[in-house]
Amino acid sequence: DGGITQSPKYLFRKEGQNVTLSCEQNLNHDAMYWYRQDPGQGLRLIYYSQIVNDFQKGDIAEGYSVSREKKESFPLTVTSAQKNPTAFYLCASSVSPGDTQYFGPGTRLTVL
Amino acid sequence: SQKIEQNSEALNIQEGKTATLTCNYTNYSPAYLQWYRQDPGRGPVFLLLIRENEKEKRKERLKVTFDTTLKQSLFHITASQPADSATYLCALDPGGYQKVTFGTGTKLQVIP
Numbered sequence: 001d002g003g004i005t006q007s008p009k010y011l012f013r014k015e016g017q018n019v020t021l022s023c024e025q026n027l028n029h030d031a032m033y034w035y036r037q038d039p040g041q042g043l044r045l046i047y048y049s050q051i052v053n054d055f056q057k058g059d060i061a062e063g064y065s066v067s068r069e070k071k072e073s074f075p076l077t078v079t080s081a082q083k084n085p086t087a088f089y090l091c092a093s094s095v096s097p098g099d100t101q102y103f104g105p106g107t108r109l110t111v112l
Numbered sequence: 113s114q115k116i117e118q119n120s121e122a123l124n125i126q127e128g129k130t131a132t133l134t135c136n137y138t139n140y141s142p143a144y145l146q147w148y149r150q151d152p153g154r155g156p157v158f159l160l161l162i163r164e165n166e167k168e169k170r171k172e173r174l175k176v177t178f179d180t181t182l183k184q185s186l187f188h189i190t191a192s193q194p195a196d197s198a199t200y201l202c203a204l205d206p207g208g209y210q211k212v213t214f215g216t217g218t219k220l221q222v223i224p
Contacts, residue, residue, distance in 0.1 A: 033211075035214075040120070040216070041216060042116075042201065042214045042215050042216035042217060043156075043201070043214040045211060045213075048211060050209065058211070088153075090155050090156075092155070096209065097209040097210070097211070098144075098205050098206075098207060098208070098209050098210060098211070098212060100146060100158045100161060101156075101158065101203075101212065102158070103155030103156050103157070104155050105154060105155055106153070106154065106155050108153075
């Protein structure tokens with residue numbers, strides 16, 4: 001089955017620890033995205049990548065880092081510099097930038 | 113600054129009626145407008161895309177209109193069913209491989 005996967009579904013971390021969220025797609029899409037969603041708010045773009053080995057900051061990149069070493073994978077690291085990391089994180093991909101996006105199931109991160 | 117507005121209040125309608133959701137935008141000239149459905153705890157799912165030169169688009173019980181003069185899109189679900197209950201997000205795409213911006217979404221509840 002083609003699709004986009006995120007793991008884990010739920011993640012708990014202590015304050016001050018870095019944590020990496022996984023995102024994998026087998027849709028052969030060039031573009032990938034990371035969003036953060038908080039209650040009552042829309043999707044806010046953290047980082048996006050238009051092609052392998054390239055990525056750009058979104059609207060709220062501070063405290064986050066990404067890599068795009070393979071077309072299929074776009075992991076997101078939430079660093080200890082992120083002031084309020086508890087949120088629902090969504091990964092998405094599209095054939096090319098600006099196209100319809102296909103979303104993963106999301107990872108709910110809770111920092112204790 | 114660019115702004116996308118969707119009715120933040122939940123929309124409650126009776127089963128069988130037509131649901132109409134609104135997406136307004138300012139300081140923006142989207143080439144495309146997309147609508148997504150999001151169920152609780154899940155990633156959004158793409159529903160429809162309409163181009164700036166299209167007035168209306170239909171897919172089964174769904175209809176989208178796009179008025180670039182009013183800077184507004186309307187999303188209609190005819191013969192609504194309880195299974196249509198979800199949050200619906202609009203997303204504005206400026207085209208040219210630029211990033212898409214999502215609205216905050218409107219929660220629809222269809223009452224049996």
